[in-house]
Amino acid sequence: MIRFEGVSKAFGATPALDGLDLTVPEAAFAVLLGGSGAGKSTALRTINRLVEPDAGRVLLRERDVASEPAPALRRRIGYVIQGIGLFPHWTVARNIGAVPRLLGWPAARIAARVDELLALLRLDPDAYRDRLPAQLSGGQAQRVGVARALAADPDILLMDEPFGALDAVTRQALQQEMARLHAATGKTILLVTHDVEEAFALATRIAVMADGRLLQEGPPRELLDAPADPRVRDLLDGGAIGMRRLALSQAATLASPGGEAPPSLPRIPRTATARDALEAMLAARAEAVLLLDESGAPAGVVALRDLLRA
Amino acid sequence: MPPRLIGPGEAEALAFLIPAALAALAATALPARLAVLACAGALCALLGALGDAAARLAGSSEAARLGPAAGGWIAIGALLLAARLATGRAAMGARGRAVVAIGIAAALGAMLALGLLDNLGLVREAAARGPELRVAFAGHLQLVAAALLPALAVGAACGAIAFAAPRAGTSVMGLLAALQVIPAMALFALLIEPLAALGRAVPLLREAGLRGIGAAPAVIGVFLYLLLPIAAAMRAALGAAPGAAVDAARGLGFAPAQVLWRVRLPLGAPVLLGGLRVAAVQAVGLVTLGALVGAGGFGVLMFQGLGQFAPDLILLGALPVAALALMLDAVLRGLEDGLSPTPEAAR
Numbered sequence: 001m002i003r004f005e006g007v008s009k010a011f012g013a014t015p016a017l018d019g020l021d022l023t024v025p026e027a028a029f030a031v032l033l034g035g036s037g038a039g040k041s042t043a044l045r046t047i048n049r050l051v052e053p054d055a056g057r058v059l060l061r062e063r064d065v066a067s068e069p070a071p072a073l074r075r076r077i078g079y080v081i082q083g084i085g086l087f088p089h090w091t092v093a094r095n096i097g098a099v100p101r102l103l104g105w106p107a108a109r110i111a112a113r114v115d116e117l118l119a120l121l122r123l124d125p126d127a128y129r130d131r132l133p134a135q136l137s138g139g140q141a142q143r144v145g146v147a148r149a150l151a152a153d154p155d156i157l158l159m160d161e162p163f164g165a166l167d168a169v170t171r172q173a174l175q176q177e178m179a180r181l182h183a184a185t186g187k188t189i190l191l192v193t194h195d196v197e198e199a200f201a202l203a204t205r206i207a208v209m210a211d212g213r214l215l216q217e218g219p220p221r222e223l224l225d226a227p228a229d230p231r232v233r234d235l236l237d238g239g240a241i242g243m244r245r246l247a248l249s250q251a252a253t254l255a256s257p258g259g260e261a262p263p264s265l266p267r268i269p270r271t272a273t274a275r276d277a278l279e280a281m282l283a284a285r286a287e288a289v290l291l292l293d294e295s296g297a298p299a300g301v302v303a304l305r306d307l308l309r310a
Numbered sequence: 311m312p313p314r315l316i317g318p319g320e321a322e323a324l325a326f327l328i329p330a331a332l333a334a335l336a337a338t339a340l341p342a343r344l345a346v347l348a349c350a351g352a353l354c355a356l357l358g359a360l361g362d363a364a365a366r367l368a369g370s371s372e373a374a375r376l377g378p379a380a381g382g383w384i385a386i387g388a389l390l391l392a393a394r395l396a397t398g399r400a401a402m403g404a405r406g407r408a409v410v411a412i413g414i415a416a417a418l419g420a421m422l423a424l425g426l427l428d429n430l431g432l433v434r435e436a437a438a439r440g441p442e443l444r445v446a447f448a449g450h451l452q453l454v455a456a457a458l459l460p461a462l463a464v465g466a467a468c469g470a471i472a473f474a475a476p477r478a479g480t481s482v483m484g485l486l487a488a489l490q491v492i493p494a495m496a497l498f499a500l501l502i503e504p505l506a507a508l509g510r511a512v513p514l515l516r517e518a519g520l521r522g523i524g525a526a527p528a529v530i531g532v533f534l535y536l537l538l539p540i541a542a543a544m545r546a547a548l549g550a551a552p553g554a555a556v557d558a559a560r561g562l563g564f565a566p567a568q569v570l571w572r573v574r575l576p577l578g579a580p581v582l583l584g585g586l587r588v589a590a591v592q593a594v595g596l597v598t599l600g601a602l603v604g605a606g607g608f609g610v611l612m613f614q615g616l617g618q619f620a621p622d623l624i625l626l627g628a629l630p631v632a633a634l635a636l637m638l639d640a641v642l643r644g645l646e647d648g649l650s651p652t653p654e655a656a657r
Contacts (some may be wrong), residue, residue, distance in 0.1 A: 074563035083554025
């Protein structure tokens with residue numbers, strides 16, 4: 001759990017954080033969302049003390065982060081940045097093993113951990129461990145960046161616009177990877193972004209910030225249904241509130257028992273979202289879709305009007 | 311006696327110049343590796359022909375001093391330049407260039423050992439002044455080391471201060487830059503009187519070799535000149551690491567010293583070495599002037615030669631200085647290439 005208590009920070013005369021109060025629950029995939037200058041990166045960097053607050057305090061698992069030396073604190077916190085920041089003079093393996101080396105792990109344990117993480121990030125250890133960062137594509141480099149952040153099995157993972165510099169296809173692939181990693185490891189992740197799509201694709205909780213303050217925090221659906229502030233509505237809207245709502249709903253929750261469905265209906269997996277269902281209907285010019293379970297057997301029908309309940 | 315110029319109509323002159331010029335020209339048309347060989351071959355042939363001509367002209371006179379005139383030197387220079395350009399065209403890299411340079415030096419050494427060049431004035435002069443040359447060589451190296459090593463320590467410290475505290479750094483760097491404006495001769499001369507006074511005041515220092523005349527003003531003067539290139543390189547080297555890598559290192563929990571030793575310095579090493587290279591080459595050249603305040607080194611031979619209008623003696627002082635500077639430059643450049651973080655494969 002991460003808790004901000006009245007955290008303020010000014011750079012010169014410019015306030016970046018203005019009494020931020022925010023709690024990120026354990027095991028959440030929390031996204032700090034806001035425009036540029038909202039203070040979200042500064043907030044993130046107060047957690048690992050790359051920024052020291054002028055007032056207020058930050059608690060990590062109920063312990064003030066200022067109560068221990070910064071390097072020791074940071075070695076327990078994973079950190080991924082937009083610029084990736086791999087060490088260009090070190091191999092992939094040495095980059096990933098950076099924090100374990102600082103912690104004095106034996107070499108064999110580091111080597112095993114490096115291979116484990118490369119495999120987890122879907123990079124073939126034999127092909128990648130001895131490469132230098134210059135020999136990686138942007139997406140591969142950021143996979144290594146995420147692996148490096150996870151190397152010493154940190155309590156939490158901080159990500160500062162981690163996919164901002166990647167092309168759309170690579171970004172989407174890595175977003176899916178992160179969602180999978182979060183589900184697999186159960187780690188608390190705090191990710192900063194200005195990209196609303198990214199926030200909705202990843203977050204279990206979204207915190208919207210503006211002018212160094214928290215506007216609203218909660219599950220994505222709650223923010224869509226009950227924005228607490230016109231600025232939250234404006235930020236989330238983007239002309240797509242309805243579609244976002246569909247994207248957050250499982251099609252299966254809207255389905256009625258299929259019975260004898262006409263064979264012409266488009267078919268989608270039962271795990272699809274309501275948005276996928278709408279897309280399938282529009283693509284096939286049909287008024288309903290048939291959900292199929294893993295074995296391919298019919299598992300319900302979603303009709304166009306069912307989507308209104310999403 | 312002033313050296314006599316060989317006129318353009320004389321067969322000997324054309325015999326040297328025309329093949330050399332042809333070889334240098336042809337080198338641009340040949341495949342690169344062949345061109346390197348052709349230039350090296352032409353260079354050896356030119357030197358051999360010079361030695362042979364000198365032997366025939368000298369006859370039995372021991373006092374005669376025969377050497378190539380301007381045309382001969384230009385031909386030698388043109389061939390060296392053509393060879394260097396050809397190594398570049400062949401993309402031979404530092405190791406390939408070193409092989410070529412060592413090959414040419416070995417050929418020159420072989421010709422000297424076989425006595426083919428014995429009648430050239432320069433070689434005669436060198437043979438006559440063997441012990442003096444050795445003393446000059448040792449003295450030159452000592453002076454360079456005595457100025458360069460402390461400058462490395464102090465300059466690096468100044469550069470580190472300039473990096474860590476940019477505001478204070480501006481004045482430090484400004485002071486070092488101001489030193490560069492003082493001409494070397496003036497600086498050496500300015501140092502003589504205070505050093506002499508210091509020597510008088512503290513006899514212990516005088517016994518340790520600190521006098522107004524001698525090595526002290528030259529070493530201190532050169533030391534002061536070297537501070538700027540080294541400090542500037544150190545400042546640039548510390549800032550050479552990508553900002554994201556430094557941010558990541560801090561964020562992952564590297565302590566400040568670990569950021570310095572594991573990230574900033576390894577990534578800045580080529581830049582720092584570049585500064586060291588500039589400083590070393592500068593030191594080799596500047597120390598030459600130290601002879602004027604009694605410091606020794608190859609400058610002694612050069613200034614003797616200048617005083618007596620003896621071109622061979624001037625060259626005997628100047629050529630080793632140039633060779634030393636080029637060698638230091640090549641060795642340190644090779645180190646720099648070796649230290650670059652990106653391997654050849656990734657370029």
